Amino acid sequence: MPPATRRPAFWRTAGFRATLYQVLVIALLVGAVAWMTETARQAMHARGIASGFDFLLDRAGFAIGHAFFVFTPQDTYLRAFVVGLGNSLVVAAAGLVTATVMGVALGLSRLSGNWLLSRAAGLYVELFRNTPQLVQIVFWYALFTLLPGPRQAWNLLDLAFVSNRGLLMPWPAQSGVFGLALLLLVPGVFLARAFLRLADRRRRAGRPLRGTALLAAVVLLAPSAVGWLALGAPTGWSVPALRGFNFVGGLGLSPEFLALYFGLSFYIAAFVAEIVRAGILSVGRGQVEAAQAIGLGRADLYRKIVFPQAMRVVVPPLAAQYISLVKNSSLGVAIGYPELFSVTNTVLTLSGHTIEAIAIMALVYLVLALAIGALADIVNRAVRIRER
Amino acid sequence: MATGSFAIEGGGPPRPPPPVARGVVGWVRRNLLANPFDAVVTVLLGLAIAWLVPRAFAWAVVDAVWYTPDGSACRAAAGACWAIIAEKHRLILFGTYPYGEQWRGAAVIALFVGLIGLSAIDRIPLRLRLAAWAAASVAILVLMLGGLFGLQPVGTHLWGGLPLTIVIFVATVAGGMPLAVLLALGRQSELPAIRAVSVGIVEVVRGLPLIAVLFVASLIFPLFVPPELSVDKLVRAIIGMIIFFGAYAAEIVRGGLQAIPAGQHEAARALGLGYHPRMRLVVLPQALALVVPALLNDIIRAFKNTTFVAILGLFDVLGAAKVALEDPVWVRYAPEVYIFIFLLYLLFCLAFSRRGMAIERRLAGRRR
Numbered sequence: 001m002p003p004a005t006r007r008p009a010f011w012r013t014a015g016f017r018a019t020l021y022q023v024l025v026i027a028l029l030v031g032a033v034a035w036m037t038e039t040a041r042q043a044m045h046a047r048g049i050a051s052g053f054d055f056l057l058d059r060a061g062f063a064i065g066h067a068f069f070v071f072t073p074q075d076t077y078l079r080a081f082v083v084g085l086g087n088s089l090v091v092a093a094a095g096l097v098t099a100t101v102m103g104v105a106l107g108l109s110r111l112s113g114n115w116l117l118s119r120a121a122g123l124y125v126e127l128f129r130n131t132p133q134l135v136q137i138v139f140w141y142a143l144f145t146l147l148p149g150p151r152q153a154w155n156l157l158d159l160a161f162v163s164n165r166g167l168l169m170p171w172p173a174q175s176g177v178f179g180l181a182l183l184l185l186v187p188g189v190f191l192a193r194a195f196l197r198l199a200d201r202r203r204r205a206g207r208p209l210r211g212t213a214l215l216a217a218v219v220l221l222a223p224s225a226v227g228w229l230a231l232g233a234p235t236g237w238s239v240p241a242l243r244g245f246n247f248v249g250g251l252g253l254s255p256e257f258l259a260l261y262f263g264l265s266f267y268i269a270a271f272v273a274e275i276v277r278a279g280i281l282s283v284g285r286g287q288v289e290a291a292q293a294i295g296l297g298r299a300d301l302y303r304k305i306v307f308p309q310a311m312r313v314v315v316p317p318l319a320a321q322y323i324s325l326v327k328n329s330s331l332g333v334a335i336g337y338p339e340l341f342s343v344t345n346t347v348l349t350l351s352g353h354t355i356e357a358i359a360i361m362a363l364v365y366l367v368l369a370l371a372i373g374a375l376a377d378i379v380n381r382a383v384r385i386r387e388r
Numbered sequence: 389m390a391t392g393s394f395a396i397e398g399g400g401p402p403r404p405p406p407p408v409a410r411g412v413v414g415w416v417r418r419n420l421l422a423n424p425f426d427a428v429v430t431v432l433l434g435l436a437i438a439w440l441v442p443r444a445f446a447w448a449v450v451d452a453v454w455y456t457p458d459g460s461a462c463r464a465a466a467g468a469c470w471a472i473i474a475e476k477h478r479l480i481l482f483g484t485y486p487y488g489e490q491w492r493g494a495a496v497i498a499l500f501v502g503l504i505g506l507s508a509i510d511r512i513p514l515r516l517r518l519a520a521w522a523a524a525s526v527a528i529l530v531l532m533l534g535g536l537f538g539l540q541p542v543g544t545h546l547w548g549g550l551p552l553t554i555v556i557f558v559a560t561v562a563g564g565m566p567l568a569v570l571l572a573l574g575r576q577s578e579l580p581a582i583r584a585v586s587v588g589i590v591e592v593v594r595g596l597p598l599i600a601v602l603f604v605a606s607l608i609f610p611l612f613v614p615p616e617l618s619v620d621k622l623v624r625a626i627i628g629m630i631i632f633f634g635a636y637a638a639e640i641v642r643g644g645l646q647a648i649p650a651g652q653h654e655a656a657r658a659l660g661l662g663y664h665p666r667m668r669l670v671v672l673p674q675a676l677a678l679v680v681p682a683l684l685n686d687i688i689r690a691f692k693n694t695t696f697v698a699i700l701g702l703f704d705v706l707g708a709a710k711v712a713l714e715d716p717v718w719v720r721y722a723p724e725v726y727i728f729i730f731l732l733y734l735l736f737c738l739a740f741s742r743r744g745m746a747i748e749r750r751l752a753g754r755r756r
Contacts, residue, residue, distance in 0.1 A: 018578070022581035022582055036613065037612070039612055039614055040611050043611060044611075112429075113418075113426065114426045115419035115420060116419075117429050117430075117433060120433060126738070127734070129737075129741075132694075132733055133692065134696060135695055135726055135729050139723065139727075146720065146722075323595075328597060330597040330600060333699060345603075348607075355608060355611065358600070358607065362604070365597060369596075370595060
C-alpha cells in the first residue's frame with residue numbers, strides 16, 4: 001500500500017466522524033424527548049388531565065402546620081410553594097451556621113495536642129459520617145416524640161421548655177427590630193475591617209492605638225445599636241408560659257424542625273471537620289515554623305498564616321457540602337416538616353399536576369445550588385494563590 | 389578553636405531529659421495538660437464523660453431488657469429494650485420477603501460480606517476480584533428472584549431488608565460506574581454537542597436532591613413512556629440511583645482524566661492508537677487508579693443513600709424498621725431499632741472507608 005498518498009474515504013476522516021457522532025447524539029436526544037412528550041400528551045388527553053401552570057392560582061385546600069409561615073387552606077398553590085421554600089431556607093440557614101461552627105471546632109479539635117479532645121472529635125466524625133443521614137433524622141424525631149408532654153416539660157429556669165411539642169424559648173417581642181439590628185451587623189463588619197486596617201497602618205508607623213480590640217468591637221456593633229435605638233429601643237421579651245394543655249408566647253420550634261435541623265447540621269459538621277482538618281494539614285510545616293521564628297503569637301499564626309492558606313483547599317469542598325445540606329433539607333418529607341419537597345409532594349397529589357409541580361421544585365433547587373456555587377466561586381477567587 | 393568564641397572547650401556532660409517527659413506522668417503532662425487551656429478542656433471533657441458513660445452503660449446494658457415476647461418487661465424497665473430486635477429482626481433484616489425463603493436473603497448477605505472481605509486481599513489479581521463481583525451479582529439476582537434451580541419465584545415487590553439494600557447498592561455502583569466514565573469522557577470531548585449534553589446532565593442532576601431524582605424516576609418516567617415499557621418500582625428507583633451516582637462519580641473520574649499528563653495522550657497517538665484504544669488502554673486505567681479513594685467516598689455515600697428508597701415506599705432496612713415500629717406493643721422503642729440500624733451501616737461503611745485509606749496509603753507510597 002502506498003503510504004499516505006491517497007486521501008482516505010470521506011467516511012473515514014476524523015471530521016466526518018465527529019459530525020456524525022454529534023448528529024447521532026442530538027437526533028437521539030431530540031427523538032427521545034419528542035416521543036416521550038407525545039406519549040405523555042396522549043396519556044393525559046386520554047385521562048382528561050389538564051396541563052399548564054394555571055392551577056398555581058387555585059385554592060390549595062390544605063393547611064401547613066408547625067412552621068415559620070402562616071398558610072391556610074384558602075391560600076393558593078403558588079403561596080404553598082413560597083411557604084415551603086421559606087421553611088426550607090430557614091432550616092437550611094440554621095443548619096449551615098451550626099454545621100460550620102461545629103465543623104471548624106471539631107476539625108481543630110482533631111488536630112489538638114490534647115489526646116482526650118482529639119479522640120472525642122475523631123469518634124464524633126466517624127460515627128456521624130458513616131451512618132445514613134436519613135436514619136439520623138428519623139432517630140432524632142423518634143427521640144423527640146418520646147419526650148414528656150407539655151405539662152411535664154423539662155424546664156430551664158422557667159424561660160425555656162422542652163417537651164414532645166418541641167422547644168419553646170423566649171423571643172424578642174418586636175422581633176422585626178432585632179432582625180434589622182442583626183442585618184445591620186453586615187455594614188458593621190465592613191466598618192470594623194476598615195478600622196482594623198487603619199489600626200494596622202498606625203502600628204506599622206510606630207504609633208499603635210491602645211485598646212484596638214475593644215474599639216473594633218464597638219465599631220462592629222455601632223450600626224446595630226444605632227438602628228435599635230432609632231426604632232425605639234424595644235426591650236420587651238415574649239416568654240413562653242403553660243396555659244391549660246399547651247404553651248403560649250415565646251418562639252416555638254417544632255420537633256419536626258428540630259429533628260431535621262439536628263440531622264442536617266450534625267451530619268454535615270462531620271464532613272466540614274474533615275475538610276477543615278485537611279485544609280490546615282495542607283499548610284506547609286515550614287510556614288508555621290517560619291511564623292513562630294519571627295515571634296508570631298498563636299492567634300496571629302492562625303489568623304494571618306494558617307487560615308488564609310488553608311482556605312484555598314477548604315472552599316471548594318466546603319461549598320459542595322453546603323449545597324448537599326440545602327438539597328438534603330428535602331428529607332423533611334420523611335418526618336413531616338413542610339419544606340419545599342414535602343409541600344411539592346402534597347401539591348402534586350392534590351392538584352394532579354405532577355409534571356408542573358416537580359418542574360417548579362426542580363428549578364428552585366437548581367437555582368439554589370447554582371447560587372451557592374456562584375458564591376463559592378467568588379470566595380474561591382478571592383482566596384486563591386496569585387502567582388506572578 | 390577560633391578566636392573570639394565563648395564556647396566552653398569540650399562542652400559539659402550530657403544532661404538527662406527533663407523528668408516530666410517520661411513515663412505515664414510524662415504522657416499525661418504532654419497529652420492532657422500541656423497548657424492551661426488543655427487542662428481546662430481535659431477537666432471539662434473528663435467530667436462530661438464521667439457523667440455520660442455510666443448512664444449510657446446503665447441504659448444500654450445494666451437496665452436493658454434483652455428478651456420479652458409481649459413487651460411487658462420493657463414497659464417496666466428503666467433501660468433499653470433490645471427485645472424489640474430479638475422480636476423483629478427477621479422483619480428488619482429481610483422485610484416482606486416470604487418467611488420460608490429468607491435463607492436466600494441470608495445467603496445474599498453472606499455473599500456480599502464475603503466479597504467485601506475478598507476485595508481487601510491485594511494478592512488476588514484485580515481482574516479476578518472484579519470477575520468474582522460480576523459472578524456474585526448474577527448469583528444475588530438469581531437467589532432473590534428465584535424461578536431457577538428449583539427456587540420458588542419471588543416478585544420484586546416482596547423484596548426487603550438488608551438484601552434489598554445490597555441489591556440496590558450493587559446495581560447502583562455497577563450501573564453508575566460505566567455511566568460516570570461515559571459522562572466524564574463526554575465532558576472532556578472535543579465535540580461541542582457531546583460536551584454540552586454531558587455537562588447539562590451532570591450539572592442538572594448534581595443540582596437536585598436525590599429524593600427529587602428518585603421522584604422523577606418513579607413518578608414522571610411512567611407518564612412519559614407507554615404502559616408496556618413501564619418497569620416496576622424497584623427498577624425505577626435503581627435507575628434514579630444510577631443516574632445520581634453517575635453524575636457525582638463523573639466529576640471524580642473527570643478529575644482523574646485531568647490529572648493524566650498530555651504526554652500520555654501524545655505518546656498513545658504517536659503509536660497510532662485511535663480514540664477508543666487510547667482511552668481504554670492508556671488513559672482510563674491510569675485515571676481510574678488515581679481516583680479510587682475519592683470514588684470510595686462516593687460509594688460509601690451510595691450505600692448510605694439506599695435508605696432514601698424508604699421514602700418511595702420500598703422496604704429496605706429503614707422502610708422495614710418503620711413497618712416493625714407500627715406494632716403498638718413496640719412503638720415506643722424506635723430509638724433502639726434505629727441504633728441497631730446505625731450499627732449495621734457503621735459496620736459496612738467503616739469497612740469501606742478503612743479500605744479507602746489503605747489504598748490511599750499504598751498510592752502515596754508508590755508515588756514517593
